[in-house]
Every structure is written in structure tokens, then in C-alpha cells.
Amino acid sequence: MTVWDELVGQEPVVQTLQRAVADSASMTHAWLFTGPPGSGRSNAALSFAAALQCEQGGCGQCHSCTTARAGSHPDITVIRTDGLSIGTDVAREYVRKSALRPALGRRQVLVVEDADRLTDQAANALLKAVEEPSPYTVWMLCAPAAEDVIVTIRSRCRPVLLRTPSAAAIAGLLIERDGVEPELATAMAAASQGHIGRARGLARDPDARERRARILALPTTLRSLGDCLGAAQSIHDEANARAAVTADAADERELADLRQSWGVEERGRRPAGYAGALSSLEKDQKRRRTRLSRDAIDGVLLDLLSFCRDVAVAQQAPGTPLVNADVADAVADAARLWTTESTIRRIDAIVEARESLSANAAPLLVLERMMMGFLDR
Template sequence: MTHPPGPVWSDLVGQEPVVEILQAAVASSSGEGRSMTHAWLFTGPPGSGRSNAARAFAAALQCDVGGCGHCQSCTTARAGSHPDITLINTAGLSIGVDTARDQVRRAALRPAVGRWQIMIVEDADRLTDQAANALLKAIEEPSAHAIWMLCAPALEDVVITIRSRCRPVLLRTPPTADIARLLIERDGIEPDLAEATAAASQGHIGRARGLARDPEARQRRRNILALPLELRTVGDCVAAAQTVVEAATAHASGRADDSEADELSDLRQTWGVEERGRRPAGYAGALSALEKDQTRRRKRLSLDSIDGVLLDLLSLCRDVAASQCGARTDFVNADAIETIADLSRRWTPESTIRTIDAIVNCREALAANAAPLLALERMMLELRP
């Protein structure tokens, strides 16, 4: 049983210093101080809640009492339907110049119902150079009612001309105990499961919630952690790599299929295309652009899924190394004690480090656009005892 929503800040787990900064800015926006500015850059590790912080801040700025969580402004902001809060996210691998220009034009409009026209750019590190240049002018010379909120993993991931004009807000990795408490109090998760999934998430709030709610996700993760025990021959390594790629592809398709069908339907409606009718001039180009965007999005979703597998394997290696060294620390994968103990006997401390290096090298290769299957096959071969 979930609990009713509290103040908008309640979703920012373990971010008390950030909440203080943002609350001061909200107060300043009403004339009580000088903490408010027109451009913000939220940074922090994956899962720390960069986008959540921006959304909470946006809701509080539109709320008459600074983010009560119950009024129409707060509820519509949380639902993503507030007319004066625009969320700009990455459908493909990057945010292009056309999207940026559309949002710059929107930012110049007066608010419809709120006090501000707020633009939240998720994954600002994925802005193309042209898109960044399009935003720069709007951030340099904003309209009186416009506020830009950019989100990225680190300051260095955003071009210097933009980040130098934004006020930085650094989020930390939320403590495991705080994530577990959120799962228990807000989502009604049983305490033991909440603690286990909070630890397994490695500070990623969304992933912790997903694991806690989905038994199939927890089983997939157990299968991933068991992979190193199954790698005995070259054939085993090739098969394991193929399994990871196929699972990632299926995951991407599952998330993209419905949205792609809706996008195609919207495109046809916009162009007045009938099932058996003639295609208007220009429709073929628009369809081709849509299909390219959808292909890029599927690739990104697939790579994100593979990266999740690699992070799980890294956390397993960390636990094995801790066990081998006799470190007095909690395991990330406390629900895989037998696997950790078995690998601690099979591997030497030196081979554990080599395994970590192999996984890190695979992540770097994928980031450099290596073929996923080949990168994973090479990594699996190095994971064999």
C-alpha cells in the first residue's frame, strides 16, 4: 500500500543539502533573498535523482506555497502535465538542433497559468554542438519569465559556454538506508526486500524501485550474477554474450514498440495519410527521419540494458574482492552469498582484478561504438577461471 504524496521535496532521497539550496532559491524567487537565477545545472551519478530534483524545483517554483505537493500546480508538475513545465528528454542518442530551437521558442512565451516558463533538459550531455549553440543564446539572454534546468552526469559533460552560465547543483549517491526507507514508506515494500534491492541498486533509486516491484527483474539479475560460474569453454562464452545481446534487444523492443506505433500513427495523421491512399510530397522524408530516430532510440535502450548487466557484474566482482581480502563491509549483492563464496574460491585476488579490468574495458569499448556482441564475447573469454 503506497502513501499519499507529501511535499515535492520528499522524493529527493538523501539530498538534504540540495533541498536547502533549492528551497532558498524558491523563497528568493518571491523576493526574499538573492538565491534565484535563470539557469541551473543539476549533476550527479546515475540514479541520484537529477531529473527528480529539477522537477521538484520546478513544481515548487510554480506552487503558491513553495512545493506543498497537493495543489494543482504540484500534482500536474509531478504528473508531467503542467502547461508551463516542459521536459526535454533524449528519444535517440542525442538532442538535435531542431528540438533545441523549438524549446527556445517555447521559452520565450509567457506562462499560461504559472509564474514561470520552465524548461527541463534531461541528458544535457547529449546535446549536439548545434543544439548547444541554439540554447546558448536563450540562456545568455533569457526572457523575464524563463528558467532553464539542465541535467547531466558531471559538469564536464556540458559544453563550457553553457555550464559557465548556469548555477551548479551537485547531487550525491543516495545512502542505501535512505533508499530502503523510501521503498518501505512510499511504495509499501516489505523491509527485507527493500533493503536487499536498495543495496543491489548501488544508489540508483529508479532501479531499486524496479527490482522491488518486479520479481522477473530480480530473477534476471540473479541469472546475470550466476554467469561467471557457467563460463568454462569458448562456446559457453560465445553463448553467454549472445544471450546478453538478445535480452537487451528484447528489452529495447518491449519499451519501444508501443511508442513507435503511436509515433507512426501521429505522423500519418499529421500528413493526412490513409492506409491505401497516395502519399503527400514530403511524407517519405518525414517517415525516413522518424524511422532513423526510432532506430537510434532502440540502440540506446539496448546499450543501456547491456551496461546494466556490466554494472551488476562489476558489483559482483567488488563483493568477491571484499570477501577475498577479508574486508569488513556489507556486500552489494547480499542475496548472492553462495555465488560470491564460490567465486572467491575459484578466483585468486589477481584474477578478480583482471576480471574487473575486462568488464571496465568492455564498457569503454561500447562507449566508443564497438560492436556489442564482439565486445561481450571478448569480455566473457576473460571472465573464465
């Protein structure tokens, strides 16, 4: 299995990257990978990075390929954030690293997974390194769209546009690589709406499928203001709980590492500077928790949006394939009970909620307002 095999439905992209690996004339020092969520931007960049280190162009079996896949290759650095943004200090740290010669591999590769989260100051700090890198350095930036990266950086990168993989391609991957039952793989591939990671999570996690089923049952159960407020609170609480599962363990580990690095014991005198380091860590941890919670809420909104889309399809274009074919009966019930106008109103309420969350509005208030938009009036 080569490093390219997981890039489902991205044959033109694979050909472009393979050509760059094989032919130095097709290679450049900075790349910008864009595409919709779940299309595999980061996977494409990491596969490309592994292939650049591999003597055989990405065989998937050699030491370079296996360490790259495991995230332990010394000359492949992945820059990601658990918070809402990537700040200047982080950018400058990796700019310094980009100037170093490779330790073992043929190139020093830096992959910025969330380039759209770079602050303007961080992007400007990165600009010089992207504009004039060392001859051994390759920058790979990933973002949903080119417009999400400041023009001075994106104009210096070669664009690579990924497309949304088909449900059939994702189902095939789940069946062949993960051993998922074909019927389940087909249903979850459709439900994922082209998001490979989400399809895999749904196919392999019964709890995730049960959670999705509860979400898709919500729209037809809202009868009163009390129902709306209760549903909003439930979504908000569950998102916070899911965020806590990841964040609590990471917080504890990071605090232990910080104490060890400063030589701090449970009781005793704190060294000068420790309080500032602890405060900075706590702020980063709070940002991560906020992002994890909001990402969980956004996943709920996307599920609701797909359900309403199916209802609109059932009302206006019967026979068109449904995203949520496994709950076709619920979709048919909603299509019968709702008017076309009320379906569109519900879709608008979800879109407005996503925009409000992006603008940093209070999540619970956003959810309550959205749910009230689901009531028939």
C-alpha cells in the same frame, strides 16, 4: 507529501532549492544539476520546477504541484531523448518556446534531462537562450558531471551537485512509499548501488529480480569459449528483446500519429513531403531502439561489475558489507575459486566493455570479448 519528499538523501540540495524558491536574491535563471546515475537529478529539477509554480513553495497538493508531478503543467517543459543525442532542430524548437510568457504559472521552466547528450551544434543553439533568457524563463540542465556540458553553458549555470543516496535511505523510501517488505527493500536498495529507480524496479518486479539472479550466476559458470559466446549472445538477445517491448509500442503509436497528421491512409497516394517525414521518424526510432538496447546491456555490465567488486572485497577485506548480500554464497564460492589477480582482470574486462560501448562498438563483439576475459588462464 510535499514535492521535496522524494529527494532521498539530498537534504543540502533541498535546502538550497527551497531557499531559491523563497528568496528571489537566491534565484537565478539557469541551473545545472549533476550527480551519479540514480541520484535523482531529474527528480530534483522537476521538484524545483513544481515549487517555482506553487504559491506555497511546493506543497505537493495544489493544482500546480499535481499537474507538475503528472507532467501536464503547461509551463513546465521536459526535454528528453530516446536516441543517442539531442540535435539542433530540437534545441531550436525549445529555444523558441523559452521566449514565450507563462500560460498559467509564474515562470516558464524548461528541464533538459539529458544535457550531456546535446550535440555541440545543439548546445550552441541553446547558448544564447541560457545566456540571456526572458525574465520569466528558467532553464534546468541535468547531466552526470559538469564536464559533460560545454563550458560556455555550464559557466552560466548555478551548479547543484547531488550525492549518491545511502542504501538505508532508499530502503526507507521503498518501505514507506511503496509498501515493500523491509528485508526485500534492504537487499534491493543495496543491490541498486544508490540508484533509486533501479531499487524500486527490482523491489516491485519479480522478473527483474530473476533476471538479475541469472546475471550474477554467470561469472562462475563460464568454463569454455563456447560458454562465453553463448552467454554473450544471450545477453545481447535479451537486451534487444527488452528494447523491443518499449520501442515497438512507441513506433506503432508514432507512425499512426504521423499518418493522421499527414492524412495518409493505408493505401493511396502519399502527399509531397510525407516520405521525408517518414524517413526522419524511422531514423529517430532506430536511434531509440539502439539506445534502449545499449542501456539494457550496460545494466548487465554494472551487475557483473558489482559482483566482481564483492568478490574482491571477500578476498581482500572480509567483513566489508557486500553490494549483493543476497548472493553471498556465490560471492564466497568465486572468492575461493578465483585469484585476486583474476578478479581484477575480470573487473578490467567489464570496464573496457563499457568504454567500448560508449565508443559505439558493436555490442555483441564487445560482450564476446568481455566474456572471454572471464575465463581462467
